[in-house]
Amino acid sequence: MNSDFLDYYRCPANFVSFALTGRLSEDSGYFRFGPDVLCYGRSASGFRAQRPTEMLYDGLTDVAPDGSTLRLPFSPSETVANLRYERYASSSNGGGKRLGAGSALRKAYYTVRPILSVSIRKHLQRRRLRDWKRIPFPRWPADPNVELIFERLMVLLLKVHRGDSVPFIWFWPNGSSSCAVMTHDVEALPGRDFCPHLMDLDGTYEIKSSFQIVPEGRYTVPESFLDGLRRRGFEINVHDLNHDGHLFSDRELFFRRVDRINRYGRNYGAAGFRSAVLYRNPDWYEALDFAYDMSVPSVGHLDPQRGGCCSVMPFFIGKILELPVTTTQDYSLFHILNQYSIDLWKRQIDLITEKHGLVSFIVHPDYLLESRARDTYEALLAYLAELRSERKIWIALPGEVDRWWRERSQMRLIRRGNGWEIEGPGKERARIAYASLVGDSVVYRLEAPSLVAAP
Ligand SMILES: [Zn+2]
Structure with missing residues (x-):
């Protein structure tokens, strides 16, 4: 349950402890995690909608701090995997459906495609794609929904720990x-x-x-x-x-x-x-x-x-x-x-x-x-x-x-005295950042590069 969050932030492992609030449902579906974040998968409470446009249950209301553990009504790793690997698409509004995949029409299209003029191709493609504006999810024109899930979890963890900030390995x-x-x-x-x-x-x-x-x-x-x-x-x-x-x-x-x-x-x-x-x-x-x-x-x-x-x-x-x-x-x-x-x-x-x-x-x-x-x-x-x-x-x-990204995925943050140090190949390019809470949002601050003492 913790691994994808840890891979995303590369923060110290002891900062992250997720557990479920209860048994996960048999069925999968859409639910919310706060006002602007969508999840898809199984959950331990509320209901799961079959379409993202239906009324959605908000799982955020069931999050329960338990000591330094955060009890969640869903598994972050499973929910994120359902989005990244497009598992939501096969069962929802046709989001990931291939238009006419394998159909005779599609085969015919690809057979004649090389000899069609660009204007006829454009016309055919515009017709095939004409309903795109009505697709509710993912959100056009860019959808950082996975990143929003991680950010919301970070906000909740920061609240649980009541600390000012948590160090992590900066993304780039x-x-x-x-x-x-x-x-x-x-x-x-x-x-x-x-x-x-x-x-x-x-x-x-x-x-x-x-x-x-x-x-x-x-x-x-x-x-x-x-x-x-x-x-x-x-x-x-x-x-x-x-x-x-x-x-x-x-x-x-x-x-x-x-x-x-x-x-x-x-x-x-x-x-x-x-x-x-x-x-x-x-x-x-x-x-x-x-x-x-x-x-x-x-x-x-x-x-x-x-x-x-x-x-x-x-x-x-x-x-x-x-x-x-x-x-x-x-x-x-x-x-x-x-x-x-x-x-x-x-x-x-x-x-x-x-x-x-x-x-x-x-x-x-x-x-x-x-x-x-x-x-x-x-x-x-x-x-x-x-x-x-x-x-x-x-x-x-x-x-x-x-x-x-591979190097960063192998790096670790290690405590050194009062501070933190990054370990692993490529660490020379890596920087430590801190996540902290401002109201109900997370903000990131990069640690200043260590100054080289003047000779
Ligand atoms: Zn190509």
């Missing part, structure tokens, strides 16, 4: 306030050929990005092309196998394909994976031989497979680190929402950085061939570069985020 290296990653999925030959220009563009703003390569069926992948990316310090990841939209449609098919996908990963020297169209099934991820995956949206309203992990922070799915896609993809922005401004991206950045989260983008070289789209993208790059200096956002490669 060198005290950065948040993190951003730029990723490019290379869909077809024109996109592949645009990659050198895209590297130039990113480089103008001193932003290094990752390129996800489709290994089969879309374009040839010459060694010289991969070398060109590597030489300039960009990152290579594997994007699906052949991008036919079927990777997760059938278990047997997936396990047949995954060996080839893993082999391409080794050949490319790629540590990261992203599926086509963000199709996904976390239950099968153990077969993927990659350090990290980037296929789970935070809010999937505009993706064919809806749902979302309701989180703006990295998290583990078994041994794989998930770097969720937390902003709207360029394709959806330009061709479904018909917007060529960065206003929506800015709103999402604000919501994510408010929780110190990971701001991750998917921008396709294939869709930047149009000058209007390219101008919008350049405005985003300029804005990110501004945030890097003004808000101290760490702009990193996905592989760097993976390395940091």
Whole structure:
């Protein structure tokens, strides 16, 4: 019950003691944990709704301090897992349902897709996605619901301990306030050929990005092309196998394909994976031989497979680190929402950085061939570069985020005299922060870096 909270904050273990208020229900459903936080799963009191739009029971009213233990009407680890792994989606408002998955229509669509003009594709996709505005959960345009659960638990623990503050290991290296990653999925030959220009563009703003390569069926992948990316310090990841939209449609098919996908990963020297169209099934991820995956949206309203992990922070799915896609993809922005401004991206950045989260983008070289789209993208790059200096956002490669998050997950806070010290590989970059209570909210304060004595 304690482990996910401890993994999130990396605070001293003796600070955290959760227990249940009673026996958990047989059934699962939605309930609240305070006014603005949604949970899904089993609970020990009240009732559980089948839809997030129904009247919801508030589990916060049943929380009971018991010495230094906090009795809760649900298990934080189970509830958070239900959101991160989208287990709520199969039984609710169709949130995570694949639109017409496996249907004859969908097969027909993918068969003719390559020869459809972009305008017909846009029309068909807009029709398929037209009800997206009515989806109540996860919350558009960014949903840090998992982080809100952890924050509420922190508030309750701080009240139980009656202390001023609790130390924890800050989320990002060198005290950065948040993190951003730029990723490019290379869909077809024109996109592949645009990659050198895209590297130039990113480089103008001193932003290094990752390129996800489709290994089969879309374009040839010459060694010289991969070398060109590597030489300039960009990152290579594997994007699906052949991008036919079927990777997760059938278990047997997936396990047949995954060996080839893993082999391409080794050949490319790629540590990261992203599926086509963000199709996904976390239950099968153990077969993927990659350090990290980037296929789970935070809010999937505009993706064919809806749902979302309701989180703006990295998290583990078994041994794989998930770097969720937390902003709207360029394709959806330009061709479904018909917007060529960065206003929506800015709103999402604000919501994510408010929780110190990971701001991750998917921008396709294939869709930047149009000058209007390219101008919008350049405005985003300029804005990110501004945030890097003004808000101290760490702009990193996905592989760097993976390395940091793994190191942090092994670090520990140790008492030293009157203070605290971080132990573990990578601790030089880590910083101690303190969580404390202001009214009914938690605030974070970073410990000042230890000053080096002047010679
Ligand atoms: Zn793709």
